[in-house]
Amino acid sequence: MIDDDDRDLMRQVKRYLRRVNELPDHEAVPTLTPLGELISEHLGTEASAVSVVHETIADHRLVDADIALEVLAGDGLLVGVSGGEQRHQQGLAEFVSNPYLRYAPGPVDYAERATGPDSSRRVVSLGLRLLRFEGHPLAVTQRAAARQYGREAAMVEIMGGEPEVVTRFLAALRAAMVEHSVLRGQVLSFQPTEYGREAGATFLVRPSVASDDVVLPEGVLEEAVQHVVDIGAYREELRRAGQHLKRGVLLYGPPGTGKTLTVRHLLSITPGTTAVVLTGSGIRFVTAAAEIARTLTPAIVVLEDIDLVAMERHSSPQPLLFEVLDALDGLDGDADVAFLMTTNRVEVLERALAERPGRVDLAVEIPLPALAERRRLFRRYAQGLPFTDAALDAAAERAAGVTGSFAKELIRRSVLRASRDGRAPGDDDLAAELERLLDAREQLTRSMLGAASPGEQGPHAAGPTGSFGWYAG
Ligand SMILES: Nc1ncnc2c1ncn2[C@@H]1O[C@H](COP(=O)(O)OP(=O)(O)OP(=O)(O)O)[C@@H](O)[C@H]1O
Ligand SMILES: [Mg+2]
Numbered sequence: 001m002i003d004d005d006d007r008d009l010m011r012q013v014k015r016y017l018r019r020v021n022e023l024p025d026h027e028a029v030p031t032l033t034p035l036g037e038l039i040s041e042h043l044g045t046e047a048s049a050v051s052v053v054h055e056t057i058a059d060h061r062l063v064d065a066d067i068a069l070e071v072l073a074g075d076g077l078l079v080g081v082s083g084g085e086q087r088h089q090q091g092l093a094e095f096v097s098n099p100y101l102r103y104a105p106g107p108v109d110y111a112e113r114a115t116g117p118d119s120s121r122r123v124v125s126l127g128l129r130l131l132r133f134e135g136h137p138l139a140v141t142q143r144a145a146a147r148q149y150g151r152e153a154a155m156v157e158i159m160g161g162e163p164e165v166v167t168r169f170l171a172a173l174r175a176a177m178v179e180h181s182v183l184r185g186q187v188l189s190f191q192p193t194e195y196g197r198e199a200g201a202t203f204l205v206r207p208s209v210a211s212d213d214v215v216l217p218e219g220v221l222e223e224a225v226q227h228v229v230d231i232g233a234y235r236e237e238l239r240r241a242g243q244h245l246k247r248g249v250l251l252y253g254p255p256g257t258g259k260t261l262t263v264r265h266l267l268s269i270t271p272g273t274t275a276v277v278l279t280g281s282g283i284r285f286v287t288a289a290a291e292i293a294r295t296l297t298p299a300i301v302v303l304e305d306i307d308l309v310a311m312e313r314h315s316s317p318q319p320l321l322f323e324v325l326d327a328l329d330g331l332d333g334d335a336d337v338a339f340l341m342t343t344n345r346v347e348v349l350e351r352a353l354a355e356r357p358g359r360v361d362l363a364v365e366i367p368l369p370a371l372a373e374r375r376r377l378f379r380r381y382a383q384g385l386p387f388t389d390a391a392l393d394a395a396a397e398r399a400a401g402v403t404g405s406f407a408k409e410l411i412r413r414s415v416l417r418a419s420r421d422g423r424a425p426g427d428d429d430l431a432a433e434l435e436r437l438l439d440a441r442e443q444l445t446r447s448m449l450g451a452a453s454p455g456e457q458g459p460h461a462a463g464p465t466g467s468f469g470w471y472a473g
Contacts, residue, residue, distance in 0.1 A: 256450020
């Protein structure tokens with residue numbers, strides 16, 4: 001039971017506490033923490049009087065920063081910060097002098113981060129380095145993004161007696177991050193989280209698709225290869241002759257005809273080129289992708305199914321598409337960067353691209369396969385299987401308007417049909433499954449495989465089918 005006396009006392013305490021809270025901070029004498037003393041000793045001056053320079057770093061560059069700082073720190077001291085969860089919210093200045101929290105040297109916080117499709121590195125996610133740069137003492141903290149504390153990016157904080165030294169150190173840090181970048185030469189993707197933020201760069205295994213695996217009309221693949229790859233191969237000659245290297249290539253055509261396959265082939269033949277692949281809603285990271293491309297040339301930025309971006313409904317018209325176009329525009333023409341875009345709805349893009357010309361300098365149509373290509377496709381996907389060439393050719397002839405993905409699915413179904421009966425597949429399976437797929441009831445399947453309806457030869461089928469095959473390998 002609380003009686004009146006208790007209540008009165010509690011009120012007094014409450015008033016007292018409120019006054020404590022209202023006390024201005026400067027009346028609390030700033031006191032050097034144990035960590036502050038360590039830093040002061042290293043800097044040879046009272047650390048609370050030294051200002052802190054902040055450098056924000058995209059979280060996907062944290063590994064690069066970790067490596068660069070390790071290189072720059074040499075045999076400098078690395079310590080962690082002890083002092084409770086607050087350490088994630090407070091900065092170097094508060095670590096140094098703090099009347100309430102006695103920050104002290106403690107264990108370093110580490111995080112495991114990917115450095116490739118199947119490699120990783122233990123990086124410092126919160127730590128302090130006491131190092132010498134050009135002979136001058138510096139104190140440098142390094143921390144990962146911490147979304148739970150509202151910090152979206154990684155950060156480096158630097159304390160040093162002389163501002164010019166700090167400036168030069170920052171320049172050296174940026175250069176070392178580029179020199180030692182683990183992103184260079186990798187195939188990267190950005191995944192949006194469910195909150196729309198970047199969940200970080202994912203490393204993809206570089207695809208391996210031979211030119212023979214891409215069945216297209218004569219010259220089509222070569223044209224794309226020339227523009228994307230050869231411009232890079234002759235970069236010195238072109239530069240000497242004052243020609244720009246930046247290029248934008250649009251691959252357009254009906255669903256399932258091999259646009260993504262072509263992209264994967266282009267990445268196969270450009271090992272060592274940094275590539276960033278953005279698909280669908282991942283395209284919102286185009287600015288980050290362009291930044292990586294600019295920093296780590298030669299580079300390829302792939303924007304898959306870019307029409308999805310153009311169709312997104314927003315209050316203002318197509319801001320994301322404009323962001324894409326700006327990213328293309330913002331890059332220096334001298335940069336060896338290829339933007340590779342795919343769409344199966346070129347009509348959605350045409351106006352936006354025409355209004356802001358110069359972004360795309362080559363548009364390659366990846367058409368529905370004509371008879372000759374269908375023959376090659378059917379044979380390719382039936383390789384090693386006991387179908388006769390005559391039956392495959394007959395199927396190719398019968399299947400006007402279908403795509404590469406249709407051919408692949410047809411062969412699979414034919415094999416499955418025979419497997420169910422416990423026998424090897426034969427021409428009858430092929431013929432039967434073809435009729436089934438061409439049957440009116442399979443209209444939806446057909447359009448999912450990218451085939452045009454009978455009598456129709458246009459990109460009117462269902463949405464993208466192939467792009468997610470990326471991740472399946
Ligand atoms: N021209 C082709 N040559 C060989 N295989 C093909 C071809 N077109 C499609 N295929 C097969 O179909 C699959 C799907 O094709 P792909 O993903 O490249 O289509 P897409 O043009 O990107 O379609 P979308 O517009 O729906 O993204 C490929 O992985 C491949 O197996
Ligand atoms: Mg595709």
